[in-house]
Every structure is written in C-alpha cells, then in structure tokens.
Amino acid sequence: MEAYFTLLQTTRQNFLRLLDKLDTDTLNQIPPGFNNNLGWHLGHLVVTPQLLLYRLSGLETQASEHLIEQFRKGTKPSEPLEATIIEKLKQSFADFPARLKSDFVRGLFQEFSPYETSYGFGLSSFEDALLFNNTHEGVHYGYALSLKRALGA
Incomplete structure (x- = not known):
C-alpha cells in the first residue's frame, strides 16, 4: 500500500508543478478541440477521490456537495473559476x-x-479504489499536459 500512497503524492506534485506560474485566465481557458480547462481538471481531481475513497467507504467527504456537482464525472466548466477558488482547490489537492x-x-x-x-x-x-484513483489521476495529468501544450503555456 505504501507505493500507492507514494504514487498519489508524486502524481499530485507533478500536476501542481504543471500549474505553477499559470495565471487564472490561463487556467480557465478552453483551447479549440477541448471541452474543459486546467482549472476543471484540478477541481475534478479534488472531487473524484472523495467519491471513490470516502463516499464508497461510507465516510463523509471533505468536499461540499456544490463542489462535487461542479466537478464530478460528466461535467464541464460552466463559468470561470476565481483566483481564490483555484488557490483553495490547489491547497486541498496538495x-x-x-x-x-x-x-x-x-x-x-x-x-x-x-x-x-x-x-x-x-x-x-x-485498495482497489486507490489503485484506480491513481490511474485516473495519471490519465488527467496527461490531459493537463496536452491542454497546457495547446494553450502554448
């Protein structure tokens, strides 16, 4: 199990480095050919493990229902995220x-x-959920790399 926790931490550190020095406008921008943005991916990766790991274990999530509804599977950005929200998401993610x-x-x-x-x-x-969550986060890290490249950032 230790490797699962280490991989989660490593993927998240890499994701945060990818976002480092990008301004709020860039994090909210949706390039042509994409249906979401870097801010949405961040929020999605805050919410999804709450559902997979805590809710499926019968535990209370640390994410509000509003946040869950905003970033759960099948959603897309409905409005730009404010800088303060992005910073809170980054902190929760870290x-x-x-x-x-x-x-x-x-x-x-x-x-x-x-x-x-x-x-x-x-x-x-x-254990299955943590394994899957790590795969899921790796997939979204790849999407985020593509988004950043498409933005020229």
Missing part, C-alpha cells in the same frame, strides 16, 4: 495525500460499497 494516508493508518476505511467504473474496472475494496 493536502489530500497526507490526510488520506492518516485516515487509512487510523483504520477509517473498514467498509466499502462495490462500484463498477465507467473504465470497466470493478472496485471491491479501498
């Missing part, structure tokens, strides 16, 4: 791996509701 590991060590993840992902991978445990 803090999450340590909190998740702490909650795991404390034994909070005892229950799990099985879930079939749209990717076709069935989740039957917290």
Whole structure:
C-alpha cells in the first residue's frame, strides 16, 4: 500500500508543478478541440477521490456537495473559476495525500460499497479504489499536459 500512497503524492506534485506560474485566465481557458480547462481538471481531481475513497467507504467527504456537482464525472466548466477558488482547490489537492494516508493508518476505511467504473474496472475494496484513483489521476495529468501544450503555456 505504501507505493500507492507514494504514487498519489508524486502524481499530485507533478500536476501542481504543471500549474505553477499559470495565471487564472490561463487556467480557465478552453483551447479549440477541448471541452474543459486546467482549472476543471484540478477541481475534478479534488472531487473524484472523495467519491471513490470516502463516499464508497461510507465516510463523509471533505468536499461540499456544490463542489462535487461542479466537478464530478460528466461535467464541464460552466463559468470561470476565481483566483481564490483555484488557490483553495490547489491547497486541498496538495493536502489530500497526507490526510488520506492518516485516515487509512487510523483504520477509517473498514467498509466499502462495490462500484463498477465507467473504465470497466470493478472496485471491491479501498485498495482497489486507490489503485484506480491513481490511474485516473495519471490519465488527467496527461490531459493537463496536452491542454497546457495547446494553450502554448
């Protein structure tokens, strides 16, 4: 399991480096051929593990229902994100791996509701969900690299 937590932390550090020094306008820009932006990807990666890891384990999420509805699977940006919201998302994104590991060590993840992902991978445990979440975050990191390149940023 330690490798799963390390991979999550590493992917998130790389994602934050990718966003480093990009202004709010750039994070909100949707280039031709894309249906979302870097800010949306950040929000999506804040929300998704809350659903996969906490909610499916019968635990309360740290993300508000409003945030979940704004960034869950199947959504796209409806309005530009303000700089203050982006900074809060970045902080939540950065803090999450340590909190998740702490909650795991404390034994909070005892229950799990099985879930079939749209990717076709069935989740039957917290461990499955963390493995899938890491794959999901790697996919979105790749999308973010493409978006940044398309923006010329």
